[in-house]
Amino acid sequence: MPRLLADLTPVRESREYRRLWLGTALSAVGTQLTLTAVSLEVFALTGSSLYVGLLGFVGLAPLVLAGLYGGSVVDAYDRRKVALVSALVLWGTTIGIAAQAWLGLGNVWLLYALVAVHAAAGGINHPARSAIIPHLVRPELLPAANALNMITFGLAAAVGPLAAGVLVGSVGYGWTYTIDVLTFTAAMNALYRLRALPPEGEVNRAGLRSVLEGLRFLGTRPNVRMTFLVDLAAMVLANPRALLPAVGAVVLGGGAETVGLLLAASAVGSVLAGLFSGPLGAVRRQGAAVAWSITAWGMTVSAFGAVVVLAGAQDGPAHPGWLWAAAACMAAGGAADSISAVFRTTILQSATPDHMRGRLQGVFVVVVAGGPRLGDLAAGFGATVLGEGWAAVAGGLACIGVLLLLLRLQPGFAAYDARHPLP
Numbered sequence: 001m002p003r004l005l006a007d008l009t010p011v012r013e014s015r016e017y018r019r020l021w022l023g024t025a026l027s028a029v030g031t032q033l034t035l036t037a038v039s040l041e042v043f044a045l046t047g048s049s050l051y052v053g054l055l056g057f058v059g060l061a062p063l064v065l066a067g068l069y070g071g072s073v074v075d076a077y078d079r080r081k082v083a084l085v086s087a088l089v090l091w092g093t094t095i096g097i098a099a100q101a102w103l104g105l106g107n108v109w110l111l112y113a114l115v116a117v118h119a120a121a122g123g124i125n126h127p128a129r130s131a132i133i134p135h136l137v138r139p140e141l142l143p144a145a146n147a148l149n150m151i152t153f154g155l156a157a158a159v160g161p162l163a164a165g166v167l168v169g170s171v172g173y174g175w176t177y178t179i180d181v182l183t184f185t186a187a188m189n190a191l192y193r194l195r196a197l198p199p200e201g202e203v204n205r206a207g208l209r210s211v212l213e214g215l216r217f218l219g220t221r222p223n224v225r226m227t228f229l230v231d232l233a234a235m236v237l238a239n240p241r242a243l244l245p246a247v248g249a250v251v252l253g254g255g256a257e258t259v260g261l262l263l264a265a266s267a268v269g270s271v272l273a274g275l276f277s278g279p280l281g282a283v284r285r286q287g288a289a290v291a292w293s294i295t296a297w298g299m300t301v302s303a304f305g306a307v308v309v310l311a312g313a314q315d316g317p318a319h320p321g322w323l324w325a326a327a328a329c330m331a332a333g334g335a336a337d338s339i340s341a342v343f344r345t346t347i348l349q350s351a352t353p354d355h356m357r358g359r360l361q362g363v364f365v366v367v368v369a370g371g372p373r374l375g376d377l378a379a380g381f382g383a384t385v386l387g388e389g390w391a392a393v394a395g396g397l398a399c400i401g402v403l404l405l406l407l408r409l410q411p412g413f414a415a416y417d418a419r420h421p422l423p
Contacts, residue, residue: 006151006277007144010137016194017136017145023190024129025152030180032160034094037168037176038111041101045108056373058112059119063369066123071362072210074128075355079135079197082358083128087191089121091184098177123369127361134349134357135197140281142349143418146342147277154270154338162264200354214359223287224351224360226413227344228367229406234294234340235367238301238399239375240330243308243388251312251388252323265327269334277342286343287416291407293340298399300333305392312389347416 011018043052074082093114100110137145167176218225241263248258283289304326311322345364352360382391407414 004276004278006147006275007141007281008148010141010145010148013138013141014136016190017133019190019193020129020132020136020187021145021148021152023187024149025155026183027180027187028152028156029160029163030094030183032156033164033167034097034177034180036161036164037173038097038115040164040168041173042108042111045106045111051108054112055115058116060369060373062116062120063123064366066120067127067362067365067369068211069206069208069362070124071127071214071359071365072206073124074131074358074361075199075210075214076206076358077199079128079132079199079358080191080194083125083132083194084188084191086121086125086128087184087188090118090125091181091188093118093121094177094180094184098174098181101173101177123362123365126365127358130345130349130361130364131354131357132194132197134354139350140418142346143283143286143342144277144281146345146349147274147280149345150277150338150342151271151274154267154274154334158264158267158271161260199358211359211362214356214363217356218360218363221351222410223413223416224348226287226406226410227290227347228363230290230294230403230413231340231344231367232371233402233406234297234337234399235371236374236378237402238298238392238395239372239379240301240304240333240392240395241372242376242379243383243392246383246388247308247326251308252326254323258323261323262327262330265330266334266337269331269336270338272331273335273338277339280339280342283343284418285414285416286347286418287413290340290343290347291403291414293336293343294403295400296336297333297340298396298403300329300336300396301399302393302396304329304333305389305394305396307389308392309387309389312387346418350418 011021039052039055042055046052070082070086096114097111097118100107100114133145134142164176167179218228244259244262248254248262252258254261280289307322307325307329311319311326348360348364349357379391379395382395385391386394
């Protein structure tokens with residue numbers, strides 16, 4: 001069993017990583033509390049799902065811009081200071097969100113403004129924290145460290161929204177946001193106690209020229225570039241998230257509860273993959289591992305679509321067994337996506353020189369933020385043409401097809417060896 005369970009060596013060996021990991025775990029749950037509570041508050045203020053949907057758009061543009069520019073800031077200054085200052089902004093906006101709730105301002109535009117600033121600060125904070133991790137653990141422990149991070153994010157995604165609904169209904173918005181303010185102190189303490197981490201090698205001034213230099217550098221690094229391309233193939237072509245409301249309302253039944261169950265199943269799959277990530281540290285062919293993980297993701301999305309098609313073909317209400325089959329597909333997909341993320345992050349951290357890590361982590365933020373949103377659009381269009389079930393089936397197969405094409409164009413990715421991390 002110890003060989004199967006998550007490798008805790010990074011936590012045992014590095015006191016700084018341990019503090020950062022625990023702080024991030026607590027703050028991630030708090031962040032999910034706030035994000036869910038904000039959407040509930042916006043709906044309570046407006047009674048419109050459109051205004052709730054605008055929250056994603058309001059946060060996306062600042063996140064993308066800050067991710068690209070913030071990467072150049074991370075490569076130009078002490079990573080600890082960049083992470084600490086951006087975390088202070090995150091903390092300050094969370095305090096602002098809590099304050100408006102306690103004061104009963106009820107202004108949706110103020111909430112939009114605070115969410116936009118929060119997203120921009122996150123676009124800088126994430127590349128900074130990701131660039132810090134290779135300085136805290138040995139290179140061979142990066143897969144284990146990234147797997148531990150996946151556990152925290154999966155738990156936050158599963159627990160945060162559920163807890164937010166309970167807290168908002170019982171103690172109100174003010175206390176719910178305040179919990180996020182309090183949990184964020186652990187992340188602030190971990191960053192404050194880090195040693196100075198200035199960038200190594202060539203250092204350029206932050207700005208547009210530095211951003212463009214990072215993009216040109218990415219053009220010369222095929223294996224690193226492939227980590228972005230294969231993730232886009234998975235998230236744009238085979239993202240079933242936008243299909244879930246219709247699946248819950250029309251096909252499987254249960255409405256919002258069904259949607260919540262399916263999303264929770266995906267998060268549980270991610271957590272389980274992290275808990276049983278012990279063998280991942282021994283994987284050397286990490287490019288091949290990414291390819292197999294994304295293949296599994298495409299297959300599970302297609303299987304989910306097949307379940308929806310079969311459930312919709314039945315007369316009368318869908319049998320509960322179809323819901324559990326769909327949840328199992330979502331859980332398997334969450335596990336596959338988590339394993340892919342572990343190795344994609346490890347390749348990016350290992351095959352990128354330190355003075356470029358911030359900028360490429362900024363591109364990573366853009367891909368991670370933008371890919372699923374484009375996927376929502378693609379899934380919605382596919383459902384209009386094919387129906388929800390067949391749209392998922394086609395999306396999963398298209399993901400696998402594009403993945404095979406990318407591997408044919410860049411065969412070196414499947415041969416990527418962690419012992420010799422060629423870019």
